Amino acid sequence: MSSVYQFAAPSVWLMLNKKVEPGVVIADPPVAIQHHVEFIRNQFSSLSPETPPTPLIMVILLNSFHTTGDTYTMLLSMILNTSEHPLSQDCINLMVLHAKTRLGEKIRVQLMRAAESSKHQQQVQQENNKNMITAGLLETYSHLLLWLGTKLFQSQVIPMVFKVQEWSMLQNLLELISNRIHSQLQISSRFNILILLHSIAGVCIIPTQLFIG
16 A cells, blocks of 8 residues: 555646646656656556556556546546446545545446436346446445445435335445444444435334444
């Protein structure tokens, strides 16, 4: 993980470099980070959906280009479409907050699209594949929730999954919440999720049962 810290300054330089107004002469990067900047650029230029980068390289790229519209959108799409393995909590922790926020938003939107598309059986298989949610992506999302909070997860994702009765997705989401990050969520968040599940399912709430686990 220390390698990501070594690329912090080059990532900031690349980010600021993209903010320079058109017509302004851009200086070369400082000598101390020239090789790092060149490495990042080479990693980006060699990206391919068939050979996605390692998680740590992906984090470095996300941190370097999170304010660059088209570039960052491409990186997010690569995560959404090719990520069979989750980004670990350690990798998520190394991402800058803006990168975490945008990735979490992309996954949340895709979750809702996948749930929505499940009730339209007439959709073509290509569209279903486009909205497919892998187990790795779900786990990445659960790691992001520790940083981004569960407000939108509670107010939008869970109600949508209930609405379309996508029970397998609901099971996967709740399993991740209970097994992966349950102990790290604030008590109020755990409490609110349980209340939401009971209310949507039409089950009477017994307060003493809310604190199991």
